[in-house]
Amino acid sequence: MTTGAAARRHLPALALAGLLGAAGVLHLRRPAVFEPLIPAALGPARPWVLGSGVAELACAALLVPPAARRLGGLASAALLVAVLPGNAKMALDADGSGPWTRDRRVTLLRLPLQAPLVAWALAVARHGAGTTPPSGALLPRPARRRGDVSDDRA
Secondary structure, eight states: OOHHHHHHHHHHHHHHHHHHHHHHHHHHHOHHHHGGGSOGGGOOHHHHHHHHHHHHHHHHHHHSSGGGHHHHHHHHHHHHHHTHHHHHHHHHTOOSSSTTOHHHHHHHHHGGGHHHHHHHHHHHHHHTTTOOOOTTTTSOOOOOOTTOTTOTTO
């Protein structure tokens, strides 16, 4: 495999790691931006924001070494699903005088991007260290039963 082909094989995982790493740093450097997203019922917002920043950095770190990518992809997908309610709250609470102000438009347009991000993370998990996964994606193949046409034990 050429160097270019190897780089292309790793690019999706490394790009997602970069995105999550940048988000994690932003959470840690500017937590006040994210604090309004935390429901009051959860208590003080700062620990939640800092914790999510650390979680994003941890996911990013797991996506870099090929041997950890399956776990990193699954953890990233779970994290992206977990923060969706906060992103929705940010869109609904966006400052402005009307429902279609610039801030609200930006946050509402960001919401549909969450689904492709989750799919991206799951694809990284499926491909793990760069090998093509068997059919069945994240789930193990079902056990063969005696008498199956594809059963080579019969």
